Amino acid sequence: xxxxPDLAAIAAHVxxxxxxxxxxxxxxxxxxELENASGCDARGMELDxxxxxxxxxxxxxxxxxxxxxDLANYPDKAFDYAILSQTLQTAIRPDLMxxxxxxxxxxxxxxxxxxxxxxxxxALLVGGRMPVTRALPVxxxxxxxxxxxxxxxxxxxxxxxGARIERAWFFANEQQIGAPAANWRAEFAVFxxxx
Amino acid sequence: MNAxxxxxxxxxxxxxxxxSGQALEGCEIAYETYGTLADDxxxxxxxxxxxxxxxxxxxxxxxxxxxxxxxxxxGPGKPIDTDRHFVICANxxxxxxxxxxxxxxxxxxxxxxxxxxxxxxxxxxRGLVALLDGLGIDRLHAxxxxxxxxxxxxxxxxxxxxxxxxxxxxxxxxxHSAQNIAFHEVGRQAIxxxxxxxxxxxxxxxxxxxxxxxxxxxxxxITYLSEAGLTExxxxxxxxxxxxxxxxxxxxxxxxxxxYQGSGFTRRFDxxxxxxxxxxxxxxxxxxxxxGKLADAFAGSQARFCIVxxxxxxxxxxxxxxxxxxxxxxxxxxxxxxxLSAPNGHDSFLLEHDQLDRVVKGFVE
Numbered sequence: 122x123x124x125x126p127d128l129a130a131i132a133a134h135v136x137x138x139x140x141x142x143x144x145x146x147x148x149x150x151x152x153x154e155l156e157n158a159s160g161c162d163a164r165g166m167e168l169d170x171x172x173x174x175x176x177x178x179x180x181x182x183x184x185x186x187x188x189x190x191d192l193a194n195y196p197d198k199a200f201d202y203a204i205l206s207q208t209l210q211t212a213i214r215p216d217l218m219x220x221x222x223x224x225x226x227x228x229x230x231x232x233x234x235x236x237x238x239x240x241x242x243x244a245l246l247v248g249g250r251m252p253v254t255r256a257l258p259v260x261x262x263x264x265x266x267x268x269x270x271x272x273x274x275x276x277x278x279x280x281x282x283g284a285r286i287e288r289a290w291f292f293a294n295e296q297q298i299g300a301p302a303a304n305w306r307a308e309f310a311v312f313x314x315x316x
Numbered sequence: 317m318n319a320x321x322x323x324x325x326x327x328x329x330x331x332x333x334x335x336s337g338q339a340l341e342g343c344e345i346a347y348e349t350y351g352t353l354a355d356d357x358x359x360x361x362x363x364x365x366x367x368x369x370x371x372x373x374x375x376x377x378x379x380x381x382x383x384x385x386x387x388x389x390x391g392p393g394k395p396i397d398t399d400r401h402f403v404i405c406a407n408x409x410x411x412x413x414x415x416x417x418x419x420x421x422x423x424x425x426x427x428x429x430x431x432x433x434x435x436x437x438x439x440x441x442r443g444l445v446a447l448l449d450g451l452g453i454d455r456l457h458a459x460x461x462x463x464x465x466x467x468x469x470x471x472x473x474x475x476x477x478x479x480x481x482x483x484x485x486x487x488x489x490x491x492h493s494a495q496n497i498a499f500h501e502v503g504r505q506a507i508x509x510x511x512x513x514x515x516x517x518x519x520x521x522x523x524x525x526x527x528x529x530x531x532x533x534x535x536x537x538i539t540y541l542s543e544a545g546l547t548e549x550x551x552x553x554x555x556x557x558x559x560x561x562x563x564x565x566x567x568x569x570x571x572x573x574x575x576y577q578g579s580g581f582t583r584r585f586d587x588x589x590x591x592x593x594x595x596x597x598x599x600x601x602x603x604x605x606x607x608g609k610l611a612d613a614f615a616g617s618q619a620r621f622c623i624v625x626x627x628x629x630x631x632x633x634x635x636x637x638x639x640x641x642x643x644x645x646x647x648x649x650x651x652x653x654x655x656l657s658a659p660n661g662h663d664s665f666l667l668e669h670d671q672l673d674r675v676v677k678g679f680v681e
Binding site for chain 1 (some may be wrong): 620622638641642645646648650651652653654655656657671674675677678679681
C-alpha cells in the first residue's frame with residue numbers, strides 16, 4: 122500500500138509501539154500502517170460517517186467526531202503522538218486546535234498544504250484569482266480550507282504557542298525536498314512538535 | 317405464558333444474587349444457540365435482546381410464528397456469521413419466554429406475580445454470565461446488543477470486564493433519562509390501571525390485563541419511531557373510510573396501526589414482565605454503579621468497543637452514545653463510534669440498513 126507522502130513521512134517517524142491519535146484519519150490508511158507495520162495502538166477521529174464506517178469495517182478504532190469540539194474529551198497526554206494531517210487549515214481555530222494536539226499528545230505531527238508555494242503565489246499575483254492548484258484543488262467557495270497557512274506562518278504560530286519544532290519535512294511533486302526556501306518550493310509540509 | 321418448548325433451559329446451580337440484596341432461588345435461563353462452538357470455545361458471540369425481545373434471535377417465534385427478530389443480521393453468511401461464530405441469545409430474567417420471571421412458579425408452586433424480586437439490568441447480565449459459566453465460556457468473542465440489549469452489553473463490559481473481547485452497543489445508553497423513565501411510567505400506569513391486572517395476581521383468572529398492556533405497548537411504540545417515519549407511513553390518512561366519522565373508532569391509519577401493535581403484543585408478552593423489565597431499565601445508570609463517574613466503569617478495560625447511534629433516534633439519541641464514547645475515551649478504551657443516518661428512529665437497528673450491516677460485520681469478524 123502506498124501512503125500519501127506526508128503520511129509516509131509521519132509513519133516512518135512514529136516510534137514503534139506508540140499510542141497514537143490520528144485526527145481526521147480519513148479511511149484509516151495511516152492508522153492501518155501504524156498498527157500493522159509499527160505495532161502502534163492507533164485511534165482515529167473522523168467527521169465523515171461513511172469514512173468512519175470504512176475504518177470500523179477494517180477493524181480500526183475510529184470515533185465519528187468533530188476535532189473542533191471532541192478533542193476536549195481526551196485526557197491530557199493520553200497519546201504519545203497526536204496526528205493532524207491536512208486538517209489544520211480546516212479548523213475553526215487552528216491555534217486552539219494546536220493547543221489541544223499538544224495537550225492530548227506528548228508530541229504532535231501536523232501536515233498542511235503550503236499556501237506560499239510558488240504556484241499559489243503565481244496564481245494570485247499573475248492571475249489575480251484565488252489559487253486552484255494541485256495542492257489546493259477546490260474553488261474558494263466550496264473548499265473546506267478556511268484558514269490557509271504558509272510554512273512561515275506555521276513556524277510563527279508554533280513559536281507563539283511555545284511549541285518546539287523537533288523536525289520538519291517538505292514535499293513537492295510527491296517528492297521530499299530540502300529545507301532551503303521551502304516556503305517557496307514546498308507544496309506540503311509536515312512538522313513534528315513537542316511542548 | 318411460559319410456552320416456549322423449543323428453547324433449551326439452563327437451571328442455575330446456585331441462587332442468583334440480585335442488586336436488591338435478595339437472591340433468586342431455582343432460577344432458570346432459556347436460550348437459543350446458532351452455529352457451532354469451537355473446541356477452544358473462542359468463537360462465542362452473545363446477543364442480548366431488547367425490552368420485549370426474546371431468545372428467538374434467528375429462529376421462528378413459537379407463539380407468533382414470525383421469523384427471528386434479527387434474522388437479517390444473524391445466520392450463515394450474515395454480518396454475525398453463524399458459519400464462523402457460535403451465537404447465543406438468552407431470554408433475560410424477569411421476562412416471559414422461559415427464563416424465570418413473574419409468571420414463573422415461586423417455591424410455593426404458585427406464580428411469583430408481584431412477589432418476584434425487582435431486578436436490574438446488572439441482575440439480568442448476572443444471569444447471562446451464569447449461563448456462560450454453565451456453557452464453559454470464559455471469554456466471549458463479542459457481546460452485541462441494541463437498545464436494552466446494548467445496556468446489557470455495557471453492563472457486562474463494566475462489571476465483568478474480562479468476559480468479552482468486543483462490545484457492540486447499538487441505539488442504546490448508559491443511563492435512563494427522565495424522559496425515558498417518564499414514558500415507561502405511562503406504560504406501567506396503563507397496566508396497573510387495568511382492573512384485570514388485579515395487583516398482578518391474574519395468572520389463574522379468565523381475564524388478563526391485556527387492555528392495559530396494549531396501551532403500554534402503544535405508548536412505547538411511538539417512542540421507537542420517528543416523527544418523519546410516522547408521517548411518511550401514515551400521514552393524516554384515514555383507515556377504511558372516506559371521511560371523518562365524528563366518533564372514536566380508529567379512524568386514522570396511525571390509530572389503527574397502534575391498536576394492532578398493542579393487541580398483537582398481548583398475545584406474546586406478560587404484563588407483569590413488562591412492569592419488571594421497564595423498572596430494571598429505569599434503574600439503569602452505569603455511572604451511578606461506579607461512584608458517579610462513567611469513565612471509572614470502564615477503567616482498565618481491554619475490550620474493543622463499538623458504539624452506533626441513529627440520527628433519528630429520539631429515545632436514545634446520539635448524545636447518549638457520545639456520552640458513552642467520551643467516557644470510554646477518558647478511560648483509554650479502544651472505541652469506535654458512528655452515527656448512522658436512518659429514517660425510522662430507534663427501531664432502525666432492527667430494520668434493513670446496509671451501513672449497519674457493514675459496521676457489525678467488520679467489528680464482530
